[in-house]
Amino acid sequence: MIRRLTLSQRLTLVFTAILLLCAAAACGVQLYSSSQYGNAMVQRLSAGLAQQIVRSEPLLDGGGQVNRQTLKTLFDRLMTLNPSVELYLISPEGQLLADAAPPGHLKRQRVDIAPLQTFLAGSVWPVYGDDPRSLDKQKVFSVAPIRLDGELRGYLYIILQGEELNALADAAWQKALWSALLWTLLLVALFGLLAGMLVWFWVTRPVKQLTADVSGLEQDSISAIKQLALQPPEPQPGNEVAVLRNTFIELARKIACQWDQLADSDRQRREFIANISHDLRTPLTSLLGYLETLSMKAETLSPEDNRQYLAIALRQGHKVRHLSQQLFELARLEHGGIKPQLERFAIGELIQDVAQKFDLTIETRQLHLQVDMPHSLPLINADVSMIERVVTNLLDNAVRHTPQGGTIRLRVWQENTQLQVEVADSGPGVEAAMREQLFQRPSALSQKASREARGGLGLLIVRRMLELHGGGIRLMDAASGACFRFFVPL
Template identity: 45%
Template sequence: MNLTLTQRLSLAFSALLLACCGASAWLQIRSSDLHQMEVVQSLSRDLADHIAHHTTLMDANGLRPDAVRQLFSQLMMVNPSVEVYLLDSQGHIQGDDAPAGHVKRDNVDLAPIRQFIAGHALPILGDDPRSVAGKKVFSAAPLRSNGAQPSGYIYVVLLGEEHDALAARVAASSVLRTTLWSMGLVALLGLLAGLFAFDLITRPLRRLTEAMRRFDADGEPDTQPAVPRSASAGRRDDIAVLETTFAQMATRIGEQWRALTRQDQQRRELIANISHDLRTPLTSLHGYLEMLSLKADTLSESERKRYLAIALAQSVKVGRLAQALFELARLEHGNVQLALEQFSLADLVQDVFQKFELPAEARHIRLRASIPARLPNVCADLGMIERVLTNLLDNAVRHTPAHGEIAVDLAHQDGKVSVTVSDTGPGIPAAQREGLFERPFSAGRAHSGGLGLVIVQRMLQLHHSQISLLERTETGAAFRFDLPAAEKLAVAGIAR
């Protein structure tokens, strides 16, 4: 059967409740019967002894069955529920007043009789002569003639056949039916209360199950089903804890899935942009080389040199792009290990400036470094930080117009050294700022960072740092990142 958890719990509870009610009813009836037998046996404890001492059931010849039958008939007329039997010393029935065929046994076990005479705790059940295996409460007393050993026993069954017949008639009466109906009503009310309690307890679990069934990690945040959160989430409630945990898990899975989707989209854009960036210089390189091959005899020396210079420049561009791709692949796959050391960031800035002096002078661009006094050293990978500064300055030189300025400002605050690289170029439009350090833009966009900014971001992430684009009121773009300061102080630099 394909049943829900609530249905299975309800069926199990119903079965247990019915079993408990049945057991309770049986125990109650059994306890009532034992109580009744104890009361009857206690009240009639001396009945057999009274009969033995106030009647003549024996003479010189032994037991007198005729006297016994007469006496027994009189007693049973006074109290129809009792049955009196005369037993010999071995427990064999010697006299009774039972109708023909009603006595099913010819002897009675004497062990319960001896326990009764010895005064053991009541109730004590003895053999019922009128049934094959029945047990009933009784009263018993020994019969002695001259010797110390009993010559026989008076055995009185206190709840005989007449009592059983009357009890059977009463069992079918309205009193018993009312009692059973009352017990059934109590059981039904208990069942309804239990089913309601199970429904109330499992309601949060059903909500959670429905939310899990409708959960879609690929969906947008505004299309996701509401994840249930119990009002008792702060209490020690297992279901509430499960709801909270699932809510956290669903949020995290959704975020991770959307991050993977964005990364896949960025990968597709990266491939498309790289294909575009490679196709343009390769096409130009192929065209000029083909021109040199086909028209080698007709071109002048100056034309050949110009074509070769263009082809060489395109070849260098392709080589730089391939190197950047190789470096980005190493950074993405975690194959780079940091070689941390302490060094002077002021000296590194001066060294990087020397790389760009000629390109900057050719375009009449001023390079300026602002380095405060007593600037501490930094602890980082020297080669990577040099590459970071190189990429940032390369972008700044390419996008700064003639007679512009490129500035590198260093500052020490809260145990970190901040680096700000700014230029006076056209800046970055607001539409292109989102994801600037996550994917390269095509070459046609203004101030495109290409792979350079992506590589810068990956290298700084390895240093547990981030690069950010600063908001500026003037023209140009400004990038900033921080590095941890070392204990040793560097020699103060001078702004130039």
């Protein structure tokens, strides 16, 4: 039942229960305090009543004996003058010797002497003693010792709140109790209403507003998340609800940003597939065309034409194979299929070995390769084959795009805890439109000439390999040509 209640209903129920408990406790404490105060005042005002009666009235005869009939008449007369008291004569041991109680009203014939001695010792009032007309009740009293020739013969024991007074007090208390209960309920209702309004304003209303903001996530999640992300957060949240609202807004902004990134990644993937399909279709169409020509006109073609067509078909086949290998390698890199096998080695020796691969091409095209590398470089912890692939790809690009007689610069240096490598050429450089998409998947929207100018997926593979090592690559600004700089941690 309670689980089905709303937050407002639960808070209202809790506050009402707390107010009722507080009101009941306050009423109980007030009634107890009032009773204690009244009893103390009655006992204080009538503390000397028993002593005065002992002094003024003969309670024992000349022989020190108790005349019950005489004492009953005396007690009746005194109780008529003060109907709120009840008089008893008790022995030093607490045994009742005389009383004026109607027949059948006495419930016990003995009272405890200890409270009487406490009263006579001057203890703090109220002091309660046994009520002879009840089996378990105790009441305030007045007591005085009765002595004859200095010897204790008994006590005059006066109950200050007798049966008649108790009956009148009970009726008055019932009326007062119902009045207090009524006023308590009114105050509980008033303060409960006030507390409910404050709770609604400070707690329930912000929670309901936050619930309304996030309630649309199930029906139309992304639009609701973006709407929530557009809301301004509290500049200085002062309570948990405001902090929770700011947390939801921040979470919605992160989800919206990730959603946009996923949407952009999906768009790039579709464009990448379209572009790769085009790049594969072009050499495949050429390959099939030349093969069909050779198949249909093999007898009519000259040997020179046969060799030319076969060379073109073979070249297009190599293109398809190379692009397919790059696609396969990129897919394995991006999906964790390839893990770097780390080992410590000298990158200077690796760069010298890679540069020697291009000696013939550089000499044929009359290029100038300048290597700037200090003699003492620290060893790096990386995958040798991957770093070799990175350097090879960058040098190959530089060689292919540097005009005859141009210059290629390769520089290596240590910067803090990183090893920096820079490959620059004196070629035409990278077009401004291509700079932002250089390390991204090729887009079907980019110009064909630009795509062909920069080649396949080499830079994507290079970037991914460096990322697996905790490094990175970027295109630097240069006065002429292209300048690529990558780093790997030591």
